[in-house]
Amino acid sequence: MDQILFNQLIWAWIFIGLLTMILLLFVTAPYGRHSKTSWGPMISNRMGWLLMELPALLLPFIIFLSGEGSSRRVIWILFLPFLIHYINRVLIFPFRLRTRGKKMPVVIVGMAIFFNSINGFFLGYYWGYFADGYTAEWLTSPQFITGLIMFCVGIGFNIRSDNMLIWLRKTSSNGYKIPYGGLFRYISCPNHFSEIIEWTGYAIMVWNMPALAFAVWTFANLVPRALAHHKWYKSHFEDYPEERKAIFPGIL
Numbered sequence: 720m721d722q723i724l725f726n727q728l729i730w731a732w733i734f735i736g737l738l739t740m741i742l743l744l745f746v747t748a749p750y751g752r753h754s755k756t757s758w759g760p761m762i763s764n765r766m767g768w769l770l771m772e773l774p775a776l777l778l779p780f781i782i783f784l785s786g787e788g789s790s791r792r793v794i795w796i797l798f799l800p801f802l803i804h805y806i807n808r809v810l811i812f813p814f815r816l817r818t819r820g821k822k823m824p825v826v827i828v829g830m831a832i833f834f835n836s837i838n839g840f841f842l843g844y845y846w847g848y849f850a851d852g853y854t855a856e857w858l859t860s861p862q863f864i865t866g867l868i869m870f871c872v873g874i875g876f877n878i879r880s881d882n883m884l885i886w887l888r889k890t891s892s893n894g895y896k897i898p899y900g901g902l903f904r905y906i907s908c909p910n911h912f913s914e915i916i917e918w919t920g921y922a923i924m925v926w927n928m929p930a931l932a933f934a935v936w937t938f939a940n941l942v943p944r945a946l947a948h949h950k951w952y953k954s955h956f957e958d959y960p961e962e963r964k965a966i967f968p969g970i971l
């Protein structure tokens with residue numbers, strides 16, 4: 720595939736991501752607290768997470784290894800943050816969830832596999848076949864360092880916020896509690912907020928089209944989800960903190 724076609728496909732993918740966001744503002748994706756049996760056959764929550772995230776790790780990695788880029792150390796360094804995130808998301812996160820007995824619709828798993836495969840294909844193909852322009856100097860550029868800091872802050876808060884939510888079920892079963900502390904002081908979904916910061920940081924540090932598409936899709940998936948969570952919290956807890964926003968502190 721030539722790079723012009725590759726970039727055109729990514730622009731189309733970004734456009735689809737923005738349309739998906741509009742759709743998700745009206746139709747809440749039915750997993751987790753929004754899970755619904757009316758969406759067809761169900762699968763265990765843990766298995767669902769594992770299946771839907773696995774292609775996001777394996778596919779780009781295999782494609783990357785098949786290309787020239789995998790012989791260059793600088794490209795490994797640029798690809799590494801993505802791999803670190805997905806090693807956590809695929810091999811650690813699903814096994815830490817306290818969602819015993821909970822299920823999600825198979826169709827959601829299928830959609831996520833599709834989304835993760837397309838994004839993973841674009842990133843893996845780019846790093847394997849089109850990333851000739853990066854040199855060691857890129858790694859000391861202000862842009863790389865700014866993006867890297869954002870990525871590190873994002874992944875740090877993402878893991879911390881997910882941990883805080885998982886710990887809420889330390890003593891109880893599958894119920895929900897109001898989370899307090901950390902970024903929960905300001906927003907209902909700091910895990911989603913920080914994941915957006917993380918992938919925006921990654922797009923800045925590597926500055927290429929597939930990373931931009933990944934950041935746009937993350938935003939498109941997570942802003943509607945956070946708005947739905949926030950509404951859910953307010954309708955389920957009378958004492959839910961009034962001043963708390965959904966996803967962007969002080970804004971939304």
Ligand SMILES: NC(=O)c1ccc[n+]([C@@H]2O[C@H](COP(=O)([O-])OP(=O)(O)OC[C@H]3O[C@@H](n4cnc5c(N)ncnc54)[C@H](OP(=O)(O)O)[C@@H]3O)[C@@H](O)[C@H]2O)c1
Nearest residue numbers: 751752816818884885887894895896910911914936937940
């Ligand atoms: N890049 C992307 O496009 C993308 C898309 C989706 C998710 N993600 C990331 O994947 C991770 C999980 O996403 P998610 O939407 O499933 O997060 P979530 O709805 O906040 O749930 C995270 C975990 O915490 C539990 N939980 C949440 N709130 C709770 C509460 N108030 N009391 C007790 N337990 C609670 C959930 O249980 P239940 O499952 O039982 O609700 C689930 O096990 C996040 O880090 C998110 O950023 C990324």
